[in-house]
Amino acid sequence: MSAAEITVASTQYLTFRLGDETFALDVAEVREILDFTTVTKVPRTPPFMRGVINLRGSVVSVMDLRLKFGMSATEQTVNSCIIVVELELEGDQVVIGVLADAVQEVIDLEPEQIEPAPKIGTRLNMEFLVGMGKHNGSFMMILDLDKIFQGADLNIDKAA
Template structure:
């Protein structure tokens, strides 16, 4: 996995919010950020799967990150956006839209500003958190986008339902 680093060893991250929490994605995984647009619902997909959008002629599945992380759903605001990301699962790259409450900034974090993810017993999955960034007094959860979705979930997201919706 390539990370965007500068000469000092810092890695660039795109930060975004869900509820009151700040999350970050390696900028190398981010293609672009879109204003929220109409999402076409797809029947028989998981709750977190909001539907699909047309991105320059391509069907792109959109995932509500709040629902994926079991954070209460909320009304969309003027700041709601869709972060277009590349997710690698089983050697295949999939383009996904990740719905976020708002995008904050691109942030450089040095290796010494990142701690390993917390160990929280065995009940909570934290393997999709690649680290905890620290800036001032704020913690930023750095996500490993490739580990957030299982192969089965992505297969459901990429499945026949979406192909059928694209043909409507």
């Protein structure tokens, strides 16, 4: 078995819903899942940054992926939650909360179940997708959080 074959083992993904679409995150990035709670708005931040929450004494920024992806804002329902994730931002590990309409399940995907992100001309930026996962006859978009939230997006000091 070559070194390349060793590194392509199955990976676990947390699946969640935004509207009618299913998305997935590598479980290694997920720290915990919280009930939707009161989010304190922070002035002069991008619209997709809904605010901050108190997570056991730490301030955690909460991002709305629906707004980031051009959808309507996430509404609080019985199923909505905050997925607390850890990502790398300009060399630092950063903890943020990501709003989801509903968390579904943790699944295993083999490398052959993941297709490359679609190439749709040059006008649409699909860099934030690791690929499209196939599971039980349907597709899900596997997200690369590090690419979704680039440094400029989260730099509050420069937000005007």
